[in-house]
Amino acid sequence: MPPTINTIQSTSLYFREGPSDKEYHAAIEPKNDGFIVTFAYGRRGNTLNVGTTPAE
Numbered sequence: 001m002p003p004t005i006n007t008i009q010s011t012s013l014y015f016r017e018g019p020s021d022k023e024y025h026a027a028i029e030p031k032n033d034g035f036i037v038t039f040a041y042g043r044r045g046n047t048l049n050v051g052t053t054p055a056e
Contacts, residue, residue, distance in 0.1 A: 006030055014044065023048070 010027035025040045025048075040048040 008035070016044075021045075 006029050008028045008030065010025070013024040015022045015024075021044045022042065023040075023044045027038045028035055029038060037053040038050075039052070040050045042048040
């Protein structure tokens, strides 16, 4: 998940132990008068689950 021009902060984490090989990505972006967090996670090399927190 590459950061967009409006991204305030983003991070990527990777975890491998035994048969587990996961990756996690998150980015904070401004929206209206608040912020949203866009995220993706799942097994490395597979299609990731993606989502966005609701803006408040």
